[in-house]
Amino acid sequence: MAKKGDDPSARERILLAAERLFAELGFDATPTSRIAEVAGVPKGLVHYYFRRKRDLLTALVERLPDERIEPAAVVVPGDIAESLRRLVAELDRRLSASQVLSHLLWREADTHRAVRDALRSRYDVLVNQVRTVIIAAAGAGSLALADVDSAAALLALAVSYRHSVARHAEDTPDGPDEMERELTFIADALTARAAAPRESVPSSGLD
Amino acid sequence: MAKKGDDPSARERILLAAERLFAELGFDATPTSRIAEVAGVPKGLVHYYFRRKRDLLTALVERLPDERIEPAAVVVPGDIAESLRRLVAELDRRLSASQVLSHLLWREADTHRAVRDALRSRYDVLVNQVRTVIIAAAGAGSLALADVDSAAALLALAVSYRHSVARHAEDTPDGPDEMERELTFIADALTARAAAPRESVPSSGLD
Amino acid sequence: MAKKGDDPSARERILLAAERLFAELGFDATPTSRIAEVAGVPKGLVHYYFRRKRDLLTALVERLPDERIEPAAVVVPGDIAESLRRLVAELDRRLSASQVLSHLLWREADTHRAVRDALRSRYDVLVNQVRTVIIAAAGAGSLALADVDSAAALLALAVSYRHSVARHAEDTPDGPDEMERELTFIADALTARAAAPRESVPSSGLD
Amino acid sequence: MAKKGDDPSARERILLAAERLFAELGFDATPTSRIAEVAGVPKGLVHYYFRRKRDLLTALVERLPDERIEPAAVVVPGDIAESLRRLVAELDRRLSASQVLSHLLWREADTHRAVRDALRSRYDVLVNQVRTVIIAAAGAGSLALADVDSAAALLALAVSYRHSVARHAEDTPDGPDEMERELTFIADALTARAAAPRESVPSSGLD
DNA sequence: AATGAATGAGACTTCATTCAT
DNA sequence: AATGAATGAAGTCTCATTCAT
The missing domain is CATH 1.10.10.60 (Homeodomain-like)
Structure with a gap:
């Protein structure tokens, strides 16, 4: 020993x-x-x-690894879908290293405040990462911020869901495909608006 | 006694x-x-x-309550956003009755298989509900199924997230607004496509 | 039901x-x-x-069954060994009906006085039974009482041992043969003495 | 403390x-x-x-103490009875140190296999001990093995019975005397055969 | 006569944590 | 610095027994 x-x-x-x-x-x-x-x-x-x-x-x-990713490394200017795809792939790569930990966080989040804070902060980082990539790919100013926020939140949710709660392989046989489909859906929605911006989006007052 | x-x-x-x-x-x-x-x-x-x-x-x-909702009760034909808004409001109303239970499910999901199965099945019901409402609101055939699936999955995720993991009031001060924003984002995306269907959506080979 | x-x-x-x-x-x-x-x-x-x-x-x-056996039913006058053999066979037959109970008695004997008394009394009955059969087979007066007592006690011990503690089949594969051998040993000893009584046996003063 | x-x-x-x-x-x-x-x-x-x-x-x-006894320490050549008497005395001396344990063994023997095995093995040791002493006292070859086996088994039974099941003082007031009588009975039987061996003993095929 | 809900004592066991060395 | 013996609080669960119906 x-x-x-x-x-x-x-x-x-x-x-x-x-x-x-x-x-x-x-x-x-x-x-x-x-x-x-x-x-x-x-x-x-x-x-x-x-x-x-x-x-x-x-x-x-x-000890949580820092998940910040350099936007330049994944952004394909003009192609939101591909940019997001590369971002997600990179996140997958990094998160899988600490997957058990991510998962643990969700479980213990509400019994232990330290954990809850860490989790919340990781989620915020994630949302921001997606936002940054979307903006960089679409070109600054070409999209309504509210749209970007929604898209970022939804994608972050999907990513984080996959990496935490739904980690049981047998439960999500269609995991990757589903992610790809959702990602495309979001990217397409954004692309469509970049081309023809709509003003019907209710202003939420939140940045 | x-x-x-x-x-x-x-x-x-x-x-x-x-x-x-x-x-x-x-x-x-x-x-x-x-x-x-x-x-x-x-x-x-x-x-x-x-x-x-x-x-x-x-x-x-x-004992989990059945969350199936009659589509007719919430669908506003032609208005996907409003239909979804009413669906979410109804779901909120019902889920809040068993909110603690929903939350419990997520926490214990992976230690207890019975719980995991129940959780999974509830999620599936939720996704289907959203799908049904979207289709009824948009009019059958006017949308690509893949888009509907993606939209349903994303909205279900947002709803379920709000009702389970993120139930700590202090953590999600912007809860309702965020949900509204995301809902609108999704609805708009779908509406745009109903008007001008795109074939750029990669076929996922599923369903 | x-x-x-x-x-x-x-x-x-x-x-x-x-x-x-x-x-x-x-x-x-x-x-x-x-x-x-x-x-x-x-x-x-x-x-x-x-x-x-x-x-x-x-x-x-x-509810314990009465194990008293009519001596006449098993005694073969002049043949102690055969008499005992028949007695044991008959005891076996009867005891096997309540074998579990006999066994139980031994286990609980010292925690429960009622059981202890019952057990003791059964043992005494058994010893007496063997004595009676021996005397009837050998002919009254032909044997020293002390010898008869010893023989009866030893045989009773062997019988009772077999029917109670050592009831695990796998533990006593040679059970029947051993019993037969011991029975013969005892009978032969008695027979030998009936022929040529010895006075070297210390008088025990008991009964 | x-x-x-x-x-x-x-x-x-x-x-x-x-x-x-x-x-x-x-x-x-x-x-x-x-x-x-x-x-x-x-x-x-x-x-x-x-x-x-x-x-x-x-x-x-x-932790059960080893009960093996050096035959030389108790054997009186030519006197089986006295040899056995000394053996029993020595066994008594040793066993009394762990009497409660012996007793415990019998009680728990059939619920706990480990105990059953220990008990069985102790019994076997005991029988062998008696055999060895008998043979050493009688002189090798002077007795039929089957007789020796029977005698050893019977005496071992009596000894072990006294030290385990029947340990309640009030139940066996005549304990020592009875043992002495049985011991003498067995020794006499063997001595008689050593003098005039009989071949009427059924061969059991065992031994 | 018969039943099964109700009760509470207490059994075994686990475990974080302390502490002397 | 490191260790493993020691501690006692607390947890889950079992069960004989009582009791209202």
């Missing part, structure tokens, strides 16, 4: 084990003793590094 | 207490003793009616 | 179920609810007939 | 308490809380060392 100087440090192994187990079993249903076991460390060490169990959750949230 | 002929029966009170507490604290974090306390029954009675704790969850899922 | 006037009365079915379950699972490990279930009667009825659980045990003990 | 460096370690005290209580009340009727109480340790510690209650039983069985 090697303890300390291993490849991933003991502390790191504890976090990895906790991430996996929390996502798999839920926070409450995961005993710290099980975490120690999976991490291959003595039970005492878990509480040595993270005094209370909830400190593990906090630490996990603070 | 007569327990039977009371306002709601003892069994019913237990279910109500469980529903509330599960949604509030989560399934794992709710002690059966607390359920008994809130229901005003002795601890033993909880297990008399529901031998294991998880049986409470199952019973709760089986 | 027929309740009352059935072939075996409800009360009888309860006793039968209890006998079976007590022997199978042990007294403490058998819930009265299970007894009701196996007996096919409502739970309340068990306590209606037998207020406390232990009353079931008492009733069972009082 | 230092628990460790005490006279017997906490773990040991738990085992001692369990042994006593199981034998006294029976396994099922002994609450672990009572064990903790008698052992003078907090309830949690019992389950720290023995996760499930039945692990206590297993541990107890594994």
Whole structure:
């Protein structure tokens, strides 16, 4: 039972084990003793590094990878659909690395405020990312902001839904196709308006 | 201490207490003793009616209200936006009655298969409802099915999201407005296409 | 669910179920609810007939079949071995009918005095039976009483052992043969002494 | 409340308490809380060392003292009775140390396979011990093996019976005398055959 | 006579957390 | 710094028994 100087440090192994187990079993249903076991460390060490169990959750949230994507990397000027497609592909790539964590967040969101805040902030980042890409692809000023907001919110919802709640493969056999269809629907709607802007959109007063 | 002929029966009170507490604290974090306390029954009675704790969850899922809505009640022929608006309003009205339950479903979905199935099936019903209303409002045949599917899925997502995960009031101050904006976005997109159908939509090969 | 006037009365079915379950699972490990279930009667009825659980045990003990055997039926004058062999065969026949009960008795003997007394008395009856048969077969006066007592005790032990503790078939594959061998050993010893009585046996002063 | 460096370690005290209580009340009727109480340790510690209650039983069985006795220590060449008398005395001395445990074994034998196996194996050891002593006392070859087997089985039964099931003092007031009488009966039978071997013993094919 | 809802004590067990070493 | 023994609160669940009907 090697303890300390291993490849991933003991502390790191504890976090990895906790991430996996929390996502798999839920926070409450995961005993710290099980975490120690999976991490291959003595039970005492878990509480040595993270005094209370909830400190593990906090630490996990603070380690969340940054999902900000450089718009330039995915934008195809003039082609909103393709731009969004590339954005989603890139998000997929990155999110899959921390998929279990995303999932965990949704589950524990309302019992633990720290988690709720982290989740909310991630969602906001996501919406903004989509907005930025849409605007960059469509050309600044060519679209009503309200439309962009709606489109961004809807796509963010679809993406985030796929990466969190609906992660059970057997439940969403048509996952990718559905996403593609919805994405296209949104992009087409935006493209149509860029060509012939409508003023019938009720002004929501919200930026 | 007569327990039977009371306002709601003892069994019913237990279910109500469980529903509330599960949604509030989560399934794992709710002690059966607390359920008994809130229901005003002795601890033993909880297990008399529901031998294991998880049986409470199952019973709760089986009590889910039927959310099917008669399309005729909300459809305004020719006006997709208004039709959807009325549908959403009606759904809101009905769902709010079991909001905590909806919320509970999302939380426990992946630890408990029975819950997952119930959730999935509710979502499917919702999507179909939206589809039906869209078609009835637009007039049969005037829209590409793929568009209708996409629109239905996106709106269902938004509705269901609002009623379940994002139920924390403080987190979604702009809830209703956002929903209105997204609804309008979707309706407009569909209306535009009904007027000038596009064939650029990639055929997804589905349905 | 027929309740009352059935072939075996409800009360009888309860006793039968209890006998079976007590022997199978042990007294403490058998819930009265299970007894009701196996007996096919409502739970309340068990306590209606037998207020406390232990009353079931008492009733069972009082139902013990009488194992007294008419010596004349098995004795072959002059042949102790054959006489004992027939006695054992007859005991086997009778005891097998209440084997589970015998077994139960041994298990619960020291937690329940009523059972202990019943058990002790059955054992005494058994020893006496063997004594009587030996004396009848050997001819009165031809054997030292002390020898007869020893032989009777040893054989009773072997019989009772076989019918109670060692009832697990897989544990005693050689059961019958062993019994036959021991029986012959004892009979031969007695026969030898009847022929040439020894006085070296220490007088025990008991009966 | 230092628990460790005490006279017997906490773990040991738990085992001692369990042994006593199981034998006294029976396994099922002994609450672990009572064990903790008698052992003078907090309830949690019992389950720290023995996760499930039945692990206590297993541990107890594994601690059974070895009852093998060096034949040379008790054999009096040429005197089977005296040899057996000394063997029994020695067995008594050793078994009394774990009498409650022996008793416990018989009680729980058929609900717990581990116990059953331990019991069976102890019995086999006992029978062999008696056999060895008989042969050593009588002189090799002077007795038919079948006779030796029968005698050994009968004596082992008597010894084991006295040390387990029939341990209630009031139930066997004549215990020692009876044992002496039976022992003598068996020894005499063997001695008689050594002098004038009989071939009438049915060959059982076993041994 | 018969029933099954109701009761509450208490059993086993799990677990986060503390602490001496 | 690290460990694993120790602690006790609390949780789920079982069950004999009572009782109103």
